[in-house]
Amino acid sequence: MSDLLIRNLNRFVTLTSEENDTVLSLFRPRNFRRHQFIQQEGEVARYETFLLSGLTRTYEIDEKGAEHIVLFGTEDWWVGDLYSFLTGLPSTYAIDCLEDTQTMQVSKDDLEELYVRVPKLERHFRIMIQKAYITSTRRITSSLRKSAAERYMDFIRTYPSLEQRIPNHQIASFLGITPQSLSRIRAKGNTRKTGK
Amino acid sequence: MSDLLIRNLNRFVTLTSEENDTVLSLFRPRNFRRHQFIQQEGEVARYETFLLSGLTRTYEIDEKGAEHIVLFGTEDWWVGDLYSFLTGLPSTYAIDCLEDTQTMQVSKDDLEELYVRVPKLERHFRIMIQKAYITSTRRITSSLRKSAAERYMDFIRTYPSLEQRIPNHQIASFLGITPQSLSRIRAKGNTRKTGK
């Protein structure tokens, strides 16, 4: 199962089998059930979490108590609050599971040790973050210029598999719109009859 | 002047003076005048560009021909289209100068060589991109949840010095609103008299 982690880390660099073992010795498996928190708001992010299976949501809570989903995560993804992880300051994000979820976690100290023992991983994570950064900048453009309907279409095109696993009101939260608006957008899209 | 580049690269790691010299041997100074393009839309991004002075804008042009500013850059910032730079595909971004601008540029090959000759720089750029990524994710949240007025206030709070150097319609483009809307937002904010 932790193969997935090894494959992930060997995507941009090639590790020897000893290096792979070093990786495995520093990551710890941890499983979560549906509704369980991987990380609570206000707490320092002590781990970066690699997802082996399942589904998570990372979200913020605003002054009015409303949840705003920032990211869904599923197998072969990393989740965590990099800011809190790096600075040691309390996180403003919460992460919980929409499905039972298997993970491998690494602490900050262990990750630093890993960078020392397997310097190639600096490269891996640089490239990985570069890609995440590119995706992120594109999402800014899209969130600033596109209508809610376009953003929804983009979402189901980009994550067709997730769209079926995630309730609509959560998708609405991710898109930054109300569930009502999403419902109307969907109603408009489905011009075809219900097949009755 | 290129001190600024050396200081930038020594922010998260410490380079020896030979390593600094290696850096300098692989970067090339290049100066641009106001209105000149650092990079044109449709062309492959062959360089990453470090800004020593001046002011740039990175923007996209949509189907209707409207410009959308993605990023302003000024001294001690990096600009370029990482996606195009990494993939070799034509860039969808254009970068031009709002002021005369001095830069240091590095080509893809030279940067790869630099990573080989000064591996510490993998770490530097990993950390740098991590920070950029964090900023970027926060901007997504803000663009999805905040009103235009709030985003404008955030902008002038975050970049007080830029706000004075950049024409309003460019700020509007960056915020994803029309110049008319920005004008109204400003009018509302300035309840105090003009001091006449």
Next chain:
DNA sequence: CGAAAATTTGACATGACTCAACTGGAGTGG
């Protein structure tokens, strides 16, 4: 100086929000 660009203002249109009510399905306990 004079043309072009930037900014402001007004009138109106529209997309998305809020509040509220209703529907339908999933689980629960009697």
Next chain:
DNA sequence: CCACTCCAGTTGAGTCATGTCAAATTTTCG
């Protein structure tokens, strides 16, 4: 198995923020 509740989803009516189109005014800079 039914009555009940809870929650997601839908729908309607009214409101508000922002966009669009147009014109007047001011500023910039070539």
